[in-house]
Amino acid sequence: MRIELFYTTGCQKCAHARAELKSAAEEIPGAVWRELDALDHLDYAIELGVTTLPAIVIDRKMIFSSLPTPRQLRDALKKRVKKSV
Amino acid sequence: MSLTIGKIATLAKVSTDTLRYYERERLIEPAAKSEGGYRLYERDALRRIRFIKQAQQCGFTLTEIRALLTLRSSDAACCRDVRRLALEKKLQLEAKIKTMKVMSKALHHLIAACSADSRSLDDCPILAALERVNGVKRTNR
Numbered sequence: 173m174r175i176e177l178f179y180t181t182g183c184q185k186c187a188h189a190r191a192e193l194k195s196a197a198e199e200i201p202g203a204v205w206r207e208l209d210a211l212d213h214l215d216y217a218i219e220l221g222v223t224t225l226p227a228i229v230i231d232r233k234m235i236f237s238s239l240p241t242p243r244q245l246r247d248a249l250k251k252r253v254k255k256s257v
Numbered sequence: 258m259s260l261t262i263g264k265i266a267t268l269a270k271v272s273t274d275t276l277r278y279y280e281r282e283r284l285i286e287p288a289a290k291s292e293g294g295y296r297l298y299e300r301d302a303l304r305r306i307r308f309i310k311q312a313q314q315c316g317f318t319l320t321e322i323r324a325l326l327t328l329r330s331s332d333a334a335c336c337r338d339v340r341r342l343a344l345e346k347k348l349q350l351e352a353k354i355k356t357m358k359v360m361s362k363a364l365h366h367l368i369a370a371c372s373a374d375s376r377s378l379d380d381c382p383i384l385a386a387l388e389r390v391n392g393v394k395r396t397n398r
Contacts (some may be wrong), residue, residue, distance in 0.1 A: 180344050182337035225351045
């Protein structure tokens with residue numbers, strides 16, 4: 173499962189939450205965490221439907237258009253794992 | 258020095274209706290009203306109107322401009338907050354451009370399918386293609 177956080181440079185909100193969200197994501201076996209500056213990956217962000225920042229995309233699907241709590245992210249990931257089993 | 262709505266509208270190159278609309282949208286506010294009930298603006302309002310016009314040209318909606326103006330006057334905000342809003346707007350515009358390109362391409366195919374001759378409307382390939390629902394032509398006309 174690929175989790176991608178799109179952020180904008182200098183976003184304090186992202187900087188504080190990133191580490192916590194990353195650990196929450198990595199609790200899920202097989203989860204791969206990526207952090208992408210939206211400006212550097214503009215075409216990719218648009219392709220995935222990212223229009224607000226920060227945003228989290230899971231397996232190329234826009235899931236969070238604003239930062240979730242680590243718990244919300246964990247729940248969303250678990251749900252997807254369950255679905256795929 | 259106070260400016261009347263007509264004067265400030267002329268200086269900002271907008272109509273007085275636009276200024277009244279901005280006021281309804283809570284983007285500008287007259288500093289005072291004259292005894293006769295006419296709106297009076299401070300010179301600073303001119304800068305604000307120009308800011309609104311410029312932001313509109315960059316694609317910001319009036320609601321977003323209100324947020325930008327709030328940020329501009331907030332002590333807690335800084336440049337990167339504005340940058341984030343600008344980047345979000347760019348993402349939205351690029352997404353729109355992408356959608357419009359798809360629409361333009363679809364029209365290109367429809368135009369190419371039409372030989373522009375004088376056949377009847379019943380045989381028009383463009384109308385026929387537009388009538389197709391999910392690629393299947395409707396029969397109950």
